[in-house]
Amino acid sequence: MTDTDVLIVGAGPTGLTLAAALLLQGVSVTLVDRQAEGANTSRAAGVNARSLEVLDRIDVTRRLVKEGVEAPRFTIRDRAATLLTVDFSGLATDYPFTLLVPQSTTERLLLERVRELGGDVIRPKTLVTVAQDAARVTATFDDGDTVSARYLVGADGMHSTVRTQAGIGFTGGAYEHEFVLADARLRGDAPTDEVRLFWASEGLTVVAPLPDGAFRIVAPMDGAPEHPSADLVQRLLDDRGPGGLVVTDVVWSSRFRIHHRVADDYRAGRVLLAGDAAHVHSPAGGQGMNLGIQDAIALADALAAVLDGAPDTRLDDYAATRRPIAEQVVALTDRLTRLATIPRSLRPLRNALLGLVGRMPALTRALAARLSGLVYR
Template sequence: MTPVLVAGAGPVGLTAALALARRGVAVTVLEAGDALAAESRASTFHPPSLEMLGGLGVLDELMERGRISRAFQYRERSGAVIAELDMSLLSGDTPYPFRVQCEQGKLTPILLEHLLKAGGEVRFGARVRDVLPHAGGVQVTAADGAVHRGGWLIGADGAGSAVRRSTGLEFEGLTYPERFLVASTRTDVAALLPGIADVNYVFDPEEWLVLLRTPDHWRVLFPTAEGTPDRDELDRLPDRLRGLADTAWDVAHASLYRVHQRAADRFRVGRVLLAGDAAHVNNPLGGMGMNSGLHDAVLMADALAGVLDGGPESELDAVAAARRDVALTYVGRETHANWEQMRDPERYHAELRALAADPAAARRHLLRSSMIASLRDVA
């Protein structure tokens, strides 16, 4: 019986597995797909995530593939800058006073390579169908009928988590009225909009948007009305992009998806732990979803390794409860506030300008937006 099974070979599952392997724990990852997922919605890494990935020995490789972003902007749809916040104000709080922009699909191969070198195992084509906890561990049945047994199970198998469903936990919350449309473009947005930062939140009561740069593309996120056919919305994407800059945009990829704010009742049920989207989901404004999942992974893996070393399970309970608290009172609250802010620009313009002009206030804001506060407050 493997000491720990992990469901899901996304960034959260592989991070949890590597954190365990670094502590000398035997771990097997069960991944539904036949290979690592190529889709990359998340692309922002905040300072605490960089610190954790550094501790796992994978940060240098991520930074080689990523783009360091030292400031972000709040902008008007007309192109005017409302405020720019410089993350160097966090130099006394973290060794990484910046964001790294890099698609999550570039991190997972790095994690996989290090996990295999550390003695971990990954089984592809092993979609979890159901989970049967028992006093001595957990039995996982895959879609192909194969049975996997472990002492513990970490469910990191996404928002539709089969692990969570098998525990009977509720996944309560809300679904946003609009869908989000994300387009990746090879068009040089910096040339079209001189002075633009790598990360930009563009306010407008009718059609707010987010513009951010990754190593290979610029990504544009639009809100999209409920009830219209996806095909119609994708067809009108060129016109929406020309509303930003009147040019022929080179779109590499575009997709529509629904956005939710939800959290499981608990993040631990007996020998089963939940992390990342399996435990909680939120809107992407602020780039907190994947990052909070990475924090779940490292903190829960460390606590679980402590239990396997003979420590009290109360420490694991405390970490699971704290991560749920962060998901509800920090990540959920901050990302929902970001959504409200984008839709009501007049209310926040003066506040943001005052924030940018006050280094102490800006630092406090950056501690929250960078997620440093989410870990300090709980600690």
Template sequence: MLPETTKVLIIGAGPTGMALSIALHQAGVDHVLIDRLAHGLQSSRAGVIHAQTLESLEPLGVTGRLTELALKLENFAIRDRNRALLKLDFGKLPTKHPYLLMLPQNLTEQVFAERIAALGGVIHRSVEARTVVQDVDGAHVTVVENGREKLISARYVVGADGMNSLARKSAGIEFDGAAYDASFVLADVRLDWPVGATEVSLLFASAGLVVVAPLPDGSYRVVATVDDAPEKPDVADIQALLDSRGPTKERTRVIDLMWSSRFRVHHRLVRAYRKDRLFLMGDAAHVHSPAGGQGMNTGIIDAVMLGQLLGDVVNGVRPEAELDLYEKLRRPAAQEVLELAGRMTEMALARSPVKRFLRNLALSVLNLNPFLKRRLALKLSGLSRAPLARLPVPSRQPVPVTRTGPVAKQGMKLAA
């Protein structure tokens, strides 16, 4: 049953909303997590979890389970059909997780949901937020559950409700940017794939971009740019994409289509991550091309940092003014991600022979420079942005906590 008051109300139970909920549970902070959908994600969407994200998730107690379910890959390659232009090795990165962790988003969400349940939490589904209003005392959200309206008052409200965020619109925060001209096809398929299941491959061709990435169940994630994609691409559509963009020495064969979708991609960033008692994270704050697999990862790290900050403030470890650290650190991180994904997408969308030749030449030269290759791998893994994912030491000493039990103890450890 939905309460009338809470410390924190989270709108949206995707990966970012659930990660924030886990962090708040461990900090012992009363909160409510709602989502308008009746069930969690059934399709796979995001498919890679990067090293920095795994490191950030370790205090939440989910990293071990994620790595158990996933496929670990050390290799990432950019190819022009048969020719490898650039190869990156993630196996030598300075991290406990020197790999690309391939895991469909629905399984990531399943792990997060199980962790929330283990901490005694609940995801309130089929609950839609309709209005968000702030005053000097807090924020008040009108929600609809089973056709009935209810008002929930919270000290803070967090919008993890996607690109069309009600929370962002209610705060009047501008979402600067635009949409790419091309649409994208996303599909999970079973393939005879000549490259093999040992690398994530980004392939360029005159017809456009295609990404092929192995998944733990033996299937492959395929992402491709298409000028006018069908709403539900079928086997023939995916086969045509791989025939026109994949390797030519040995033909790729699509055996089975498990799931597919079409979507438009935007590159947008909010002007502010906070308006008084309302915060934004994930796709509500930043959206960009899937190139590099950065979207979900950036949102999860938003959630981990915001969870620690809100936990510290509610528990008296930090003054409320230090909530400004969230935007100070996370907006520059998102800006870097947008620039990285944007550059990769512009390269992929190059159509003129001259631009394609110069692009391929530049990547081939880059492939000869170990220092620059390592820098790029650090950027893709998120490790180069690690300083933007760490909070400074709290300016106050922790207030004595009287709660008992495992959640309270974990919360004290997280805030330490």
């Protein structure tokens, strides 16, 4: 049996951030993941200003910025016409932009930092059961191993075994639409310093730059194939984009369905939740991975304090602070998703109203603060 202060289940961005932050504060950490290796695809691609601020505490931000693409603007467009511009460049932060970087790169840099601090990921390691008493948590794995910890954190995603074992509900539902996700190389007017969201009568499409010269394409499409082809991505851009964009290659593609759920609680005794184990929502606004990273830093502070003798009500404070933020993000991304997928007959009215909002500086500044995560400081 292994003894540790904190057992973290799940080595995605949330678990890796939590491990690094705890190790930096002298906490004994065991980090496990059921996958045989880390992510090698881009998946989440945007790191917002607030996440860059908190990652600076564990000395990861400078490494990310070196490998990413800075996008100080987010625009919503109807073909070539700009309806609304969200400008991050005037925000009161050292990072007035969205950093576009593949999730695989984010995870690689976080893992490098964990290893610098003396930690690592044990994999593949699949959790089976969790039991706890007043003093410790005991986790049993499918290979027969057990780990005894003072606290256990579930950072093991939407289908969290930790959350299920702790008996914590996961309230919410799923959207009816499927989404196409592709990283493609493009020829034409595709700027490398701006994230563009196109709202067309046929549906929406997001086009965002990536560091290797490719672009992230996201679009709702019912009946999408498991691996969308270059021809399909081209058709989506032709039908919904600005025109003139040519897909020369698809580097990677997938499809996904969106859920919107928040855990009923973030704590059950010595078991805590963070990241997608605690909340999942639409990728509209690019908040998912960012919210998990910010959970991790807040939880690391709470755990380190409690392990150093502070009352364990600090852990209740973590849950009480972070869960309402998740609810706000779910509500925001739900509104954005429903606006993007409203019936075709209502889309011209939506676009006209959005154009009016785009001419109201106070509203666009407020949206910049929310999308950047700075409103949650």
